[in-house]
Amino acid sequence: MIEVHNISKWFGEGHARTCAVRDASFSVAHGEMLYIVGPSGSGKTTLLSIISGILRPDSGSVTVNGVDIWNLDSNALADFRLRTVGFVFQDYHLFPRLSALENVAIPLVLRRERWEKGLEAAHLALEAVGLASREGLSPKKLSGGEQQRVAIARAIVAAPDLLIFDEPTASLDGDTGKKIVTFVRDNILSGQRAIIIVTHDERIYEFASRILRMEDGQMTGEQEKIP
Amino acid sequence: MKGLFLLALKLLLGDRGKFATLVIGISFAVFLMMQMTSMFFGIIQHSAANIINIGARMWVMDPAIRTPLNSIPMPSYILDAVRSIPGVEYAEPLYMGAGLVHLEDGTYQPVTIIGLDDATLMGRPNLVAGNVLDIYRTNAFFVVKDGNYAKLGNPGIGATFEINDHRGIIAGIAQVPLGGLFGIPTLYTTYTRATEDLPPTRYSISYILVQPKRSQDIPEIEEQVRKLGYLALTNQGFIRRNDRFYEFQTAMGINILIMTLISFIVGLSIAGETFYMFVLDNLERFGALKAIGARGSDLIRMIVFQALVVGFLGYGLGVLFSSALIGFSRLRIPNYAAVINYQNLLLAFAMVLVISVISSYIGIRRVIRIDPFDVFRS
Numbered sequence: 001m002i003e004v005h006n007i008s009k010w011f012g013e014g015h016a017r018t019c020a021v022r023d024a025s026f027s028v029a030h031g032e033m034l035y036i037v038g039p040s041g042s043g044k045t046t047l048l049s050i051i052s053g054i055l056r057p058d059s060g061s062v063t064v065n066g067v068d069i070w071n072l073d074s075n076a077l078a079d080f081r082l083r084t085v086g087f088v089f090q091d092y093h094l095f096p097r098l099s100a101l102e103n104v105a106i107p108l109v110l111r112r113e114r115w116e117k118g119l120e121a122a123h124l125a126l127e128a129v130g131l132a133s134r135e136g137l138s139p140k141k142l143s144g145g146e147q148q149r150v151a152i153a154r155a156i157v158a159a160p161d162l163l164i165f166d167e168p169t170a171s172l173d174g175d176t177g178k179k180i181v182t183f184v185r186d187n188i189l190s191g192q193r194a195i196i197i198v199t200h201d202e203r204i205y206e207f208a209s210r211i212l213r214m215e216d217g218q219m220t221g222e223q224e225k226i227p
Numbered sequence: 228m229k230g231l232f233l234l235a236l237k238l239l240l241g242d243r244g245k246f247a248t249l250v251i252g253i254s255f256a257v258f259l260m261m262q263m264t265s266m267f268f269g270i271i272q273h274s275a276a277n278i279i280n281i282g283a284r285m286w287v288m289d290p291a292i293r294t295p296l297n298s299i300p301m302p303s304y305i306l307d308a309v310r311s312i313p314g315v316e317y318a319e320p321l322y323m324g325a326g327l328v329h330l331e332d333g334t335y336q337p338v339t340i341i342g343l344d345d346a347t348l349m350g351r352p353n354l355v356a357g358n359v360l361d362i363y364r365t366n367a368f369f370v371v372k373d374g375n376y377a378k379l380g381n382p383g384i385g386a387t388f389e390i391n392d393h394r395g396i397i398a399g400i401a402q403v404p405l406g407g408l409f410g411i412p413t414l415y416t417t418y419t420r421a422t423e424d425l426p427p428t429r430y431s432i433s434y435i436l437v438q439p440k441r442s443q444d445i446p447e448i449e450e451q452v453r454k455l456g457y458l459a460l461t462n463q464g465f466i467r468r469n470d471r472f473y474e475f476q477t478a479m480g481i482n483i484l485i486m487t488l489i490s491f492i493v494g495l496s497i498a499g500e501t502f503y504m505f506v507l508d509n510l511e512r513f514g515a516l517k518a519i520g521a522r523g524s525d526l527i528r529m530i531v532f533q534a535l536v537v538g539f540l541g542y543g544l545g546v547l548f549s550s551a552l553i554g555f556s557r558l559r560i561p562n563y564a565a566v567i568n569y570q571n572l573l574l575a576f577a578m579v580l581v582i583s584v585i586s587s588y589i590g591i592r593r594v595i596r597i598d599p600f601d602v603f604r605s
């Protein structure tokens with residue numbers, strides 16, 4: 001269970017000071033696939049970063065499984081990101097010099113798992129996203145959809161409770177985007193896990209459990225699944 | 228932990244160009260530092276050649292002596308006084324001075340003449356040809372076969388020459404552990420002949436070689452000699468005194484120190500700059516690691532590891548190159564003095580460590596400040 005309570009975040013100083021997120025509150029239950037949609041610049045990435053323990057909010061709280069994450073010290077917060085959250089970045093941020101397999105093993109390496117054990121688990125995660133046959137390749141040699149799946153494998157390899165996707169389909173064509181989201185819903189969503197997806201891709205709205213709208217930094221309520 | 232270092236290594240090797248620049252930059256600096264310091268250590272070692280070659284346990288000398296390359300004559304009553312110090316097993320005079328050999332082609336060759344006590348020959352060299360007792364024959368000299376032997380025209384046993392207007396004859400060919408610094412051939416003869424063949428001064432004892440009864444007697448001997456107004460040193464003490472002379476009382480020490488420092492600064496700036504560029508290039512990667520959940524300490528470990536890897540590789544290559552060059556030069560140049568010893572190996576190693584630490588510190592300061600939020604808002 002993730003509870004977001006009255007989150008606000010400001011950027012800049014003086015005249016340039018803008019409010020990226022204003023008093024945002026909502027909650028997500030395990031087993032849910034929550035969408036956050038809204039126009040560009042409405043504060044979606046900012047909000048995701050706050051929920052995942054990457055960006056400190058100016059006010060409000062985020063409680064994940066009963067822990068107020070912004071009251072943790074920096075090491076505990078890093079551990080929270082490492083053990084509880086799986087984040088799929090908008091442009092993947094894969095390491096081009098590592099193979100797909102090694103890329104996926106990174107969270108386990110950071111968890112001090114043995115290197116070989118990390119690679120084994122990474123292999124299983126890549127199998128789950130259907131990429132086991134291409135695990136030796138550098139991400140540079142993979143297509144956009146395949147890179148996306150490598151990034152998903154990296155996010156799920158350590159079995160996090162909370163999966164966060166920032167614009168997962170932005171750089172994919174419609175079919176690939178749909179395929180990936182279908183895959184996530186059918187194979188990765190489970191009763192122990194909550195998924196938050198930020199998107200403005202209306203073609204994938206049909207897969208959402210719930211869709212929240214965001215405008216100008218504020219949550220403006222639920223939105224119909226049929227656009 | 229091993230995985231973290233493997234990851235760091237892969238990131239490092241990923242950028243071939245920077246990796247090569249780092250390793251080559253550091254090895255170049257190490258190479259320069261090794262050349263400088265080994266030259267210096269070589270020079271001071273060779274300048275102490277006579278102390279090592281003669282091999283006496285203790286030396287008594289005028290307190291103004293800084294280096295065995297000069298000597299200040301002592302009156303002969305000092306020899307008797309030293310002999311009467313309890314704890315002295317035996318003590319013998321040594322003459323050490325310069326002479327001029329008139330070569331067959333009419334030119335002159337300066338030589339070092341060492342005169343050994345007639346009765347005991349204390350401090351005599353090992354002969355590779357001839358018989359020790361032949362030193363007592365008329366006008367006999369032993370010639371040292373080192374890099375400077377050829378300057379006397381490679382004389383064999385029985386060869387005659389003219390030294391300080393006296394006749395000399397080669398009665399033996401000697402070998403010593405270490406050649407001298409200034410490329411001057413060495414002739415050994417008896418003390419009596421040496422003092423006769425050279426323009427006489429009032430006193431003729433250059434050094435007194437002392438064999439103490441036991442090591443415990445050394446401090447007492449030193450004290451007694453000090454009371455006589457002279458200086459007694461062990462062979463190691465004399466070598467140290469000579470080292471300090473070159474380090475602090477000639478311009479050589481400070482010059483080489485400055486050159487070593489310059490090589491260090493060159494290495495540091497190449498490595499520091501390139502390493503910082505490497506970190507900047509990989510800022511996105513480090514930011515992504517942070518966002519995924521790497522602790523600050525993980526990133527610091529990775530960066531220190533990377534800096535140490537290039538540091539050690541550069542050190543190894545630099546030492547390899549400079550030993551190869553020094554080894555090669557030795558084969559070609561008989562008087563080449565450079566030596567690599569544990570001191571300059573350690574010195575270069577310490578400097579490499581400092582370079583690695585400073586480089587990684589610069590990188591760490593940058594990486595610690597990365598805000599992963601900036602990374603994926605890109």
Ligand SMILES: Nc1ncnc2c1ncn2[C@@H]1O[C@H](COP(=O)(O)OP(=O)(O)OP(=O)(O)O)[C@@H](O)[C@H]1O
Nearest residue numbers: 011012018020039040041042043044045046047604
């Ligand atoms: N580091 C920052 N400094 C200043 N302003 C920022 C910073 N980060 C975000 N902002 C501002 O906050 C607002 C929200 O940005 P954010 O990236 O969260 O929007 P978004 O909804 O994710 O947009 P998009 O759909 O284009 O990704 C924007 O007006 C943006 O300019």
Ligand SMILES: [Mg+2]
Nearest residue numbers: 044045046166
């Ligand atoms: Mg965004």
